[in-house]
Amino acid sequence: LEKDSDAMIEQLRSVSxxxxxxxxxxxxxxxxxxxxxxxxxxxVLR
Incomplete structure (x- = not known):
């Protein structure tokens, strides 16, 4: 399940x-x- 969510996150990242x-x-x-x-x-403000 964790691998699926990681893959989903990666996919979202590449799309964005x-x-x-x-x-x-x-x-x-x-x-x-x-x-x-x-x-x-x-x-500069930091």
Missing amino acids: KRRIGEKIATLSKKELSKIEYGIKEML
Whole structure:
């Protein structure tokens, strides 16, 4: 049973990674720069 759930989790991870990749591929330069800025801000605030 545990192996089944592990396999399911792996499958979900690969699907979400693919979807995230597709989303990133369709982002505009402006959106990317906003995300980059946000990430940098978060890193500085830590």
